[in-house]
Amino acid sequence: MSGVNLDNLRITNRDLDELTGLDISELSMGWGTRLAVFQQPRLRWAWLMNQALMLAVALVLWLPVCLLLGRNGMNLVLWLFVGLGGAIATTAVYSGYGIRRGRQLSVLSHLLDEVDRFNEMIKAVEILEELRQADQSSRHLSLDNPDAVQEALHLTRESLVCGLMSDKIMRKHQRFMARRHELFANIETNLSSLQTLQVSELAGDYGQLLNEALDVGTRVHQELNSHLPL
Amino acid sequence: MKHFAVLIQLLRDRNQFLDDIRNDVKLERKILSLLVVSCIFFGVYGAIIGSSSSWLQMLASAVKLPALYLITLGICLPTLYFFDILFGSKLNFRQYSAMLMTTVAVISVLLFSFAPVVLFFLISIQGYNFFLLLNVTVMGLTGVIGVRLFYQGMRQIVTTDESSSSLRNRLLLGWLGLYALVGSQLGWTLRPFFGAPNEPFQVFRPEIEGNFYAQILTSLGALLGWY
Numbered sequence: 001m002s003g004v005n006l007d008n009l010r011i012t013n014r015d016l017d018e019l020t021g022l023d024i025s026e027l028s029m030g031w032g033t034r035l036a037v038f039q040q041p042r043l044r045w046a047w048l049m050n051q052a053l054m055l056a057v058a059l060v061l062w063l064p065v066c067l068l069l070g071r072n073g074m075n076l077v078l079w080l081f082v083g084l085g086g087a088i089a090t091t092a093v094y095s096g097y098g099i100r101r102g103r104q105l106s107v108l109s110h111l112l113d114e115v116d117r118f119n120e121m122i123k124a125v126e127i128l129e130e131l132r133q134a135d136q137s138s139r140h141l142s143l144d145n146p147d148a149v150q151e152a153l154h155l156t157r158e159s160l161v162c163g164l165m166s167d168k169i170m171r172k173h174q175r176f177m178a179r180r181h182e183l184f185a186n187i188e189t190n191l192s193s194l195q196t197l198q199v200s201e202l203a204g205d206y207g208q209l210l211n212e213a214l215d216v217g218t219r220v221h222q223e224l225n226s227h228l229p230l
Numbered sequence: 231m232k233h234f235a236v237l238i239q240l241l242r243d244r245n246q247f248l249d250d251i252r253n254d255v256k257l258e259r260k261i262l263s264l265l266v267v268s269c270i271f272f273g274v275y276g277a278i279i280g281s282s283s284s285w286l287q288m289l290a291s292a293v294k295l296p297a298l299y300l301i302t303l304g305i306c307l308p309t310l311y312f313f314d315i316l317f318g319s320k321l322n323f324r325q326y327s328a329m330l331m332t333t334v335a336v337i338s339v340l341l342f343s344f345a346p347v348v349l350f351f352l353i354s355i356q357g358y359n360f361f362l363l364l365n366v367t368v369m370g371l372t373g374v375i376g377v378r379l380f381y382q383g384m385r386q387i388v389t390t391d392e393s394s395s396s397l398r399n400r401l402l403l404g405w406l407g408l409y410a411l412v413g414s415q416l417g418w419t420l421r422p423f424f425g426a427p428n429e430p431f432q433v434f435r436p437e438i439e440g441n442f443y444a445q446i447l448t449s450l451g452a453l454l455g456w457y
Contacts, residue, residue: 017256023256023258023259025232025259030258031258053233053266053269053270054266056266056269056270056273057265057266057269059293060269060273060293060296060297060300061297061300061301063293063297064293064294064297064301064420065297065301067433067434068419068420068434071433071434071436076433
């Protein structure tokens with residue numbers, strides 16, 4: 001695999017943004033929170049930090065407004081609690097919406113985890129290659145079948161890209177897909193209508209043929225009658 | 231989310247950032263990140279100016295200074311958006327929000343960059359009026375730079391025909407005047423940010439008479455020995 005650049009196999013963040021049509025980061029996919037956030041401690045801390053920052057922003061916006069509203073009255077403490085409550089509620093709604101949206105995008109979330117693993121795999125292969133170049137004599141550092149590995153990576157990439165694109169299409173037509181029962185019912189009705197139409201058309205054809213046959217028969221009969229001596 | 235990466239992207243390649251706003255690329259993330267970093271920078275600067283008085287004032291100013299800039303933005307944003315679309319703009323509300331957040335973020339970064347200077351004068355000179363005027367100058371300067379960048383940015387991203395262009399430029403200038411008025415009056419309403427010497431801590435001053443400009447003249451007069 002010497003001299004082969006694996007960089008073009010790596011699925012970058014820009015690729016992910018284009019393939020999914022969403023803003024993808026370690027923690028989020030669009031407005032949704034990635035499910036991996038709740039499985040890895042490092043990401044969980046980053047997510048909690050992000051929520052703390054959101055709470056700080058909400059406090060900055062809620063507290064002065066509420067305190068201004070209560071400045072002339074006696075209930076300054078009450079307004080302080082209203083401000084605190086409002087800020088906490090805003091953060092909770094923001095977080096809740098992110099988690100809910102993330103659950104709706106669970107398939108995409110799993111695909112993105114696979115993409116992360118794939119990128120890590122590429123990194124590992126690159127490191128192995130660098131080590132092999134540093135120590136040419138060492139045989140245990142080289143891959144047994146580098147071409148097969150590259151081929152496997154290529155295939156994996158294609159599968160992941162295909163999966164991400166399919167997911168994007170499914171999401172794009174989500175409302176359409178959600179109506180699938182209604183659609184199937186419609187298709188069934190349409191098929192029945194078509195069959196009925198076909199039968200009636202066939203019947204019509206048969207009737208026409210019969211009419212034509214009768215007509216021909218009548219004419220033949222008339223012709224025969226006119227030529228035959230009475 | 232990497233909030234600071236968005237800010238660095240804005241500072242390093244402003245034209246690309248404006249292109250992203252024009253093309254409506256990832257604006258939710260940009261708005262959110264700029265909101266977070268602006269709050270942090272304004273909060274730090276607010277804490278520095280508040281620390282000239284007391285630690286309670288420091289906490290209050292750390293919350294009030296970001297609120298001043300962000301609430302002013304929230305008050306003035308609908309006016310800009312509705313007037314602009316009325317006169318032919320094709321931008322959406324998200325794009326206007328992103329443009330204004332860009333301005334506020336630039337102002338916050340500039341203020342933050344002045345923080346060591348202000349801190350130095352806070353430690354080395356014990357003069358309320360001097361400190362007040364120094365900060366007003368710094369805030370005025372950063373505000374003018376931020377607003378100028380906003381004006382240039384708006385002219386860059388909005389593409390309309392010539393006839394409506396001059397009208398919209400005048401409208402934008404008028405809006406900037408309104409923004410300055412609302413900002414200064416809200417600053418007056420949310421005061422104190424510094425905390426006057428020999429006065430107890432107050433979240434807000436009880437009296438709401440007077441205005442920002444009269445106070446600046448008074449401070450300038452006191453500094454020059456007129457009063």
